Amino acid sequence: MLQQTQVATALPFYAAFLRRFPSVRALATASERDVLHAWSGLGYYRRARHFHAAARLVVREHGGRVPSDPEAFGRLPGVGRYTAGAVLSIAFDRPLAVLDGNVARVLSRLLAWPVSIRDAAGARRLWALADSLVPMRTPGDWNQALMELGATICTPRSPHCTSCPVKTWCRARTLGRAEDYPVVAPRRAVQRVRRAVALIERAGRVLMTRREGALLDGLWEPPGVELSRRGAHASLSAELAARGIHARLEPTTRRVRHTITHRLIEVQIWQGTLTGTVRRSAKTRFVDPLRPAVPLTALASKLTLDAASPLTPRRSKARSRS
Numbered sequence: 386m387l388q389q390t391q392v393a394t395a396l397p398f399y400a401a402f403l404r405r406f407p408s409v410r411a412l413a414t415a416s417e418r419d420v421l422h423a424w425s426g427l428g429y430y431r432r433a434r435h436f437h438a439a440a441r442l443v444v445r446e447h448g449g450r451v452p453s454d455p456e457a458f459g460r461l462p463g464v465g466r467y468t469a470g471a472v473l474s475i476a477f478d479r480p481l482a483v484l485d486g487n488v489a490r491v492l493s494r495l496l497a498w499p500v501s502i503r504d505a506a507g508a509r510r511l512w513a514l515a516d517s518l519v520p521m522r523t524p525g526d527w528n529q530a531l532m533e534l535g536a537t538i539c540t541p542r543s544p545h546c547t548s549c550p551v552k553t554w555c556r557a558r559t560l561g562r563a564e565d566y567p568v569v570a571p572r573r574a575v576q577r578v579r580r581a582v583a584l585i586e587r588a589g590r591v592l593m594t595r596r597e598g599a600l601l602d603g604l605w606e607p608p609g610v611e612l613s614r615r616g617a618h619a620s621l622s623a624e625l626a627a628r629g630i631h632a633r634l635e636p637t638t639r640r641v642r643h644t645i646t647h648r649l650i651e652v653q654i655w656q657g658t659l660t661g662t663v664r665r666s667a668k669t670r671f672v673d674p675l676r677p678a679v680p681l682t683a684l685a686s687k688l689t690l691d692a693a694s695p696l697t698p699r700r701s702k703a704r705s706r707s
Contacts, residue, residue: 388468389429398427410449412440421603421680428645428683430601435463453477466512475525482515483528484508487535493567494539494557503570539563578650581617582609582688583625585632585657590671591689592663593679594628600645605672606685609652617653628669631661643684654688 386395386402405423406412412420417437424433439461443451452458453476459469466484473479489502489511496514500507520527538545546558557563584607585592593605610624618634625632639654663669672679674689681689 386427386432388432390427395427398424408449409440409443409451412437413444413449417603418680422677423680425604425677425680426683426686430604430680432463438462439464451476453479455479455481471528474519474528478522478524480519480521480524482512482519482524483532484512484515485532485535487533487539488515488528488531489535490541490567491531491535491539491551494544494563495551495555497556497560497562497566499566499568501568501570507567507570573647576648578648579612579653580609580650581612581621581653581655582607583621583632583634583655583657584688585630585659587659587671590673592630592657593670593672593677593681593685595668595679596682597668601682603680604682604685605677605679606682607688612653617655621655625657630659630663630669632657632659641684641687643687650684652684652688 386399402423405419406415415437417434420433420437421430424430427433442461443449447457451472452461453473455469455473458464458473464472470481470483474481474483484502486502489508492498492511492514493500498507498510500510502508502511518527534549534551538549542564544563546552546555546563549555549558552558555563557566583592591607594608596602596604596606608621608625608628608630610620612620618636621634625634635656635658637654637656641652641654643650643652663671665671670679672681674681674686
């Protein structure tokens with residue numbers, strides 16, 4: 386959960402997840418839908434699928450015990466060098482290094498190296514340094530200390546250098562240039578996406594459809610479509626018809642902004658009124674937004690908050706439905 390997510394955000398999900406799946410076997414025998422539902426709202430759902438697959442592999446090949454051997458642990462789905470180092474050093478006292486953003490910042494400032502963890506060559510150099518420093522005894526304490534030092538004292542902006550326990554050896558501080566390290570690597574360009582969704586309600590429930598494909602596969606949200614040159618009304622109507630949903634659509638004044646990694650999504654909300662029946666299926670069903678029995682996307686959770694209050698139709702000519 387701490388991959389790509391801050392501790393404060395992950396903690397309540399962590400506690401709830403352990404209550405739902407108190408053991409590796411409980412997780413391994415659960416359905417993917419139940420796992421995604423427990424993960425719902427945390428984002429980056431590939432992590433949940435990898436974790437689920439890893440639990441099944443641990444039960445199937447390791448008798449339900451997490452392997453302490455680095456090679457065996459490294460074969461688990463979703464495990465990379467950082468995860469292996471963190472888990473095995475903390476849980477099994479294996480002398481393996483970790484390198485995350487916090488540790489990389491501490492090390493680059495310590496030696497005033499103009500490198501970035503986002504750059505392949507820079508990452509190799511930082512990993513080599515981290516490997517050379519990790520102690521044979523209590524490596525987990527060492528790794529956690531480095532991560533905590535970066536998170537609380539050696540912060541990206543306005544680091545608390547006077548409180549730092551390694552300030553005497555820090556070359557960046559000696560140079561008076563702590564904030565110049567590590568170097569800032571160029572970030573991925575933001576992709577702006579326009580999307581239209583239909584909120585269709587029935588007896589307090591909201592119509593949801595199951596997403597398919599590489600992005601958010603298996604999660605549920607109100608039916609919608611990404612917009613291109615075609616008008617929003619025509620595109621959304623066609624999407625609903627393709628799913629066997631027949632509804633009258635009215636534009637509203639509501640807009641929702643949502644971000645997924647590098648994608649900034651602006652969502653137009655349309656109010657839908659059914660003009661025919663909708664059969665519950667493996668891909669379409671009405672869901673109670675307060676007690677969903679299926680895993681919802683973060684966007685779906687935002688949108689269903691709108692469903693709790695009346696939508697405001699946009700009074701306009703028919704041509705404005707575009």
